[in-house]
Amino acid sequence: MKKAFIIAFLLFAHHAFAQDLSYARKTLDKLTAPAFWGRGYTKNGMEKAADFIVAEMKSFGLQPMDGKSFKQPFLFSVNTFPGKMELQINGQKLVPGKDFIVGQASKGVVTKTNLTQQDSTHFIAQAERIVVSLQDKLTWSVAQKVNDFTEIMVKKSALAQPPQTIATNIENVFVPDFRASNICAMVKGTAKPDSILLITAHYDHLGGMGANTYFPGANDNGSGVSFLLSLAKYYASHPQRYTMAFICFAGEEAGILGSKYFTENPLVDLKKVRFLINVDMVGTGETGATVVNATQYPKEFALLNQINDSGHFLVKINPRGKAANSDHYFxxxxxVPAFFLYTQGGIAAYHDVYDQPKTLPFTVYEKLFKLFVGFNSALMN
Structure with a gap:
């Protein structure tokens, strides 16, 4: 029976939802545009992204998960860098994001002083509480606290000589009650509305570092949000036997905070969620994909592979065990049974200014879409 269903699904798939990449591309370009400023903590970037996602879901005809509002607000603390972000080493002006980044928990500092070498990669200004480290690659993040020192990471290739002098004008603002929102929507099931299949992705990213540098976050996780919205658009036009639910989380980069808040304050009965698939970084796929929690739910993983093998969608789906590395965890x-799926291959940009939409290949986007619809259909049958 299951084999017959898969064959019927594959025949249907070739005709029913050969998805146009134009919507995904257009959505990705919107999410990574300067207007959204890295979907983070300055220039109102995260809220602008949230409003855009809500507008898209409304246009599809989705309903708020709680029947009232698409937004589930919550608060958390965050260290931000909204203003000055200036650095000179040895009299050489360095470019934020490309030549240097500031440690996410750093305090602001305005000074001009000498540096003392500690080892081959670390240099300090003791009185000013500054630590400079040389790095091969610059990778930024988000902090919920402020340290009593300033950490500055400089790309090795940006300097001709080891750091000897430093001049800085760096501004930080700690926000103890930053307001963010999860975006929660659904398409009610036609036969078993109390059974829920849930698709999730985080829409926040790192935001900006200073007034002129932001982190676009194309693969992480503009790709996942674009993919989720494409699925939401499809299911809004093709209601299923089960309720199809969608959540775009905030606060993932600050410590998977949005999904933690939702599981502590659920808008649906979590016991009614038949399965959850979280997508985070799905813009590549040349070498396949990996599924976290594959070993926790071997029957569902076997079913996913059966759908994949029958449709020749991804070259390989690698199993991985339990990990607290994205919004599925809580x-x-x-x-709640859940997978976290991410694709592999292609660009290596991650948590840097080079994670841009123009470099994202969307290699297996349409095939991944068909794989998801097939897997969800199999779960309902």
């Missing part, structure tokens, strides 16, 4: 801790 759901599984509450007993």
């Amino acid at each position: 759901f599984t801790e509450k007993g």
